[in-house]
Amino acid sequence: MPMNEEFKPKIVAFCCNWCSYAGADLAGSSRLAYPADVKIIRVPCSCRVNPMFILRAFEKGADGVIICGCHPGDCHYSTGNYYARRRMAMLFSMLEYIGIENGRTRVEWVSAAEGVKFSTTMNEFVSKIQSLGKNVRLGDIRCKN
Amino acid sequence: MQELINRAKELLADGTVARVLGWREGDMSYNPEVAYFNSAEELDKFVYNGFCAANLSKYMIEASKLEGKTLVFLKPCDTYSFNQLLKEHRVDREKAYIIGVGCCGKLNVEAIKAMGIKGIQSIEIDDACETLTVKTIYGDKTVAYKDAMLERCHVCKGKEHMVYDELMGESRDTVDAERFAEVEKIEAMSPAEKFAFFQAELSKCIRCNACRNVCPACSCRKCVFDSNKFDSAQKANVDSFEEKMFHIIRAFHVAGRCTDCGECSRVCPQGIPLHLFNRKFIKDINKFYGEFKAGEDAETKGPLTNFTFDDVEPCDAVERG
Numbered sequence: 001m002p003m004n005e006e007f008k009p010k011i012v013a014f015c016c017n018w019c020s021y022a023g024a025d026l027a028g029s030s031r032l033a034y035p036a037d038v039k040i041i042r043v044p045c046s047c048r049v050n051p052m053f054i055l056r057a058f059e060k061g062a063d064g065v066i067i068c069g070c071h072p073g074d075c076h077y078s079t080g081n082y083y084a085r086r087r088m089a090m091l092f093s094m095l096e097y098i099g100i101e102n103g104r105t106r107v108e109w110v111s112a113a114e115g116v117k118f119s120t121t122m123n124e125f126v127s128k129i130q131s132l133g134k135n136v137r138l139g140d141i142r143c144k145n
Numbered sequence: 146m147q148e149l150i151n152r153a154k155e156l157l158a159d160g161t162v163a164r165v166l167g168w169r170e171g172d173m174s175y176n177p178e179v180a181y182f183n184s185a186e187e188l189d190k191f192v193y194n195g196f197c198a199a200n201l202s203k204y205m206i207e208a209s210k211l212e213g214k215t216l217v218f219l220k221p222c223d224t225y226s227f228n229q230l231l232k233e234h235r236v237d238r239e240k241a242y243i244i245g246v247g248c249c250g251k252l253n254v255e256a257i258k259a260m261g262i263k264g265i266q267s268i269e270i271d272d273a274c275e276t277l278t279v280k281t282i283y284g285d286k287t288v289a290y291k292d293a294m295l296e297r298c299h300v301c302k303g304k305e306h307m308v309y310d311e312l313m314g315e316s317r318d319t320v321d322a323e324r325f326a327e328v329e330k331i332e333a334m335s336p337a338e339k340f341a342f343f344q345a346e347l348s349k350c351i352r353c354n355a356c357r358n359v360c361p362a363c364s365c366r367k368c369v370f371d372s373n374k375f376d377s378a379q380k381a382n383v384d385s386f387e388e389k390m391f392h393i394i395r396a397f398h399v400a401g402r403c404t405d406c407g408e409c410s411r412v413c414p415q416g417i418p419l420h421l422f423n424r425k426f427i428k429d430i431n432k433f434y435g436e437f438k439a440g441e442d443a444e445t446k447g448p449l450t451n452f453t454f455d456d457v458e459p460c461d462a463v464e465r466g
Contacts, residue, residue, distance in 0.1 A: 051397050052369075055390055072454065082452035086434070089462035090400055090449070093429050094393060094422070096463045097332065099340025107459040137340055 009063040009129040011038045013122070014053065016046045018076035019111045020068030026115030034122035038066075045069065046107075047080030051091045054105065058138035064104045064129040068118070071109040081109070100137060103128050146193045149218065149246065149313060154185045156216055162242050163213030166204055168197040174267040175254040179204060193218065195270045195277075198251035198295060200408050202226035202236070203361040209237040217241055220248040221316055222297070224307040225404035225440030226361035231308070232443045233402070235364045238308075245306035247314025249274040250290065250298040255416065257293050262286055274317065291321070296420065297407025300324040307441060325428050327421060347388040349415040356409035356419050362399035362439075369394070396422035401430060401449040404440040433457045 015021040021042050027034060043049055046069025054065045067088060069081045088107050096102045108121050153165045169180040169190040179199050182188045200223045208215040219227060224245065230236040257265065257279060264282035270290070271278070277293055279286045300323070304316030331339060357363045357370065370391070396403075396419075405427055409419040430437050433456070434448045 052394060055393065059390065079452065082454070082456065083449075085456050085459060086449055086452055088459040089433060089457055090426060090429060091397065092459045092463045094396065094425060096336075097339065097425050098343045098389060098393065099334075099336045099338070101336050102463050105459075 007130060007134065009037050009126060009134075010061055011035075011064045011066065011122075011126060011129060012057045012062045013038050013040045014043050014046070014049045014065070014067045015040050015110075016048075016069040016076075016081075017042055017044050019070035019074065019109075020046075020118065022112035023068070023110040023114050023118040026112065027118040028115075030115045032115055032119035034119045035126040037126055038122050045075065045077055045080040046084040047075075047077070047087075049084060049088075051087060054091065055138075058100075058104075058135060061135070063132075063135040064106075064125060066106045066108060066121075066125050068108050068110045068121075071111055074111060101132050103132055104135065146191075149193055149244070150188050150191050152244065152313065153182070153188055153191065153216055156242065157182075157185060157188075161214065162216040163211070164208075164215050165191075166201055166208060166215050166217045167191050168193060168199065168218075173265075174269075175252070175257075175265070193246060195250070195252040195274065195290070196254070196268075198253075198411055200226055200359075200361055200406050202230055203359070203364065205236045205241055206230065206364055209235075209240045211240070214240055214242050216244065218244050218246045219306065219309070220246055220251075221304050221306050222248075222302050222404070222406055224309065225302065225438070226406050227440070228307050228443045229402055229404055229440035230361060230364065232440075232447075233364070243309045243311075245309035245312040247312075247316045248304070249315075249317035250294045250301070250319035252277070252290070252293045253295040253411070254293075256295075257288055260288065260292070262288070291319070294319060295407060295411055296418070297405070297410070302405070302438070308443075325424060327418070328425050328428055331421065331425075343389065346417050347392055349417055350388045350391070351415060352391065353414060355412045355414060357395060359408045359412045360395075360399065361404070361406060361408070362402045363395070369398075392419065392422055396426060399423065400426040401437070401447040402439050403427065404438075429462070433462060 015024055024040055046067055049067050057065050069084060072081055075081045092105045095105060106125055110118050156162045165182040168177040170192050171178045175196045177192050177197050182191060201217050201219060202223050205217055231238055262279055262281060266280045266282060269278040274290050277288045277290055279288055298319045299321055301319045306312060403423040405423060407420050413419055430448045437448050
């Protein structure tokens with residue numbers, strides 16, 4: 001089968017309100033490009049991301065999910081991202097265990113001053129998902145793309 | 146068994162306890178059922194043998210709401226679940242009178258059937274717990290006790306009771322397998338193989354919710370799977386992912402609280418090895434956040450409600466896990 005040149009991945013990015021969302025904003029106002037395939041969902045804190053959000057995103061047709069939060073130690077609520085870190089470590093490990101390719105999920109710490117990091121992270125992540133291809137294992141057939 | 150009945154009768158008679166929670170004869174000799182006993186006469190139906198595998202800790206949630214104390218018989222591994230429930234304030238220690246009973250491994254009738262033994266009428270266990278005499282319509286067969294044990298008993302947590310008021314009976318060491326061997330075997334597979342493995346196992350799921358209902362860690366009064374707003378709630382699955390969704394979510398909900406009591410795998414009518422999910426989480430927790438045994442005590446913070454400043458990053462966890 002020829003490679004589908006037109007494959008446009010759907011990426012969901014959960015960004016925390018205080019650091020990463022502002023980082024994305026900075027990337028935008030600094031005119032740093034990142035792929036339009038990334039759909040940002042703003043959350044109050046990376047700790048707000050229920051593991052079910054990620055599963056649900058995949059179910060509804062996302063090809064990759066990335067969670068961005070404040071750097072450890074810089075959480076607006078002091079400790080939220082530490083809890084998120086443990087939770088996501090467990091969830092990602094479980095997803096890998098049941099046969100979901102490692103790389104479809106990622107956590108990255110992006111501060112409000114790191115517009116460049118946001119843009120490079122998203123570019124990297126999108127190309128990683130492009131190399132992995134469409135998410136066929138987790139999608140729900142009822143959800144039309 | 147008789148000494149347990151006698152002691153229960155004594156405690157009922159002197160008013161220490163208002164009722165007894167234990168097992169009574171089921172319709173077959175190999176499926177005793179969980180039961181409450183309110184009087185000495187009822188206790189004549191009490192049984193305790195190798196088939197009394199049910200973990201009674203979860204029943205103590207409801208028993209804690211009743212008037213008076215409940216006498217409950219807990220095996221060593223059940224006491225972990227009780228401690229965990231105590232930590233979560235789901236059971237009341239004051240409402241329980243715990244007799245720690247001895248355990249020499251619990252039996253699984255499915256393991257006997259898997260040996261090709263059909264038409265089982267009754268099963269007798271010898272006093273030393275070494276051999277089983279299986280009476281079938283095709284004649285008697287003998288099976289080694291060890292070969293008919295539940296999976297969880299081959300990786301037994303130990304014969305010490307973590308919490309009790311008194312102890313009765315002897316326990317036996319039954320460990321003869323590596324606890325994480327199966328998990329490691331799956332981890333070594335390629336993503337496609339893993340996916341195929343879980344697809345094959347989980348597609349058997351009929352969403353009867355038995356695993357949830359029996360699980361001592363699943364003690365929420367309102368469960369996400371009972372919500373009609375949730376995609377995986379009480380209905381037939383339309384695709385393979387929904388089956389997985391249910392099991393990933395369930396395993397995640399009990400991660401860090403699961404004592405690996407193995408009840409989920411025992412009750413699954415489809416024979417799905419559900420402990421493989423829980424044990425993966427336990428393995429990861431031990432590896433990344435230090436050895437942790439849920440239910441060992443009733444005070445320590447659980448690994449997912451705690452953190453350290455230099456925890457492993459999720460992406461590294463996947464590579465190292």
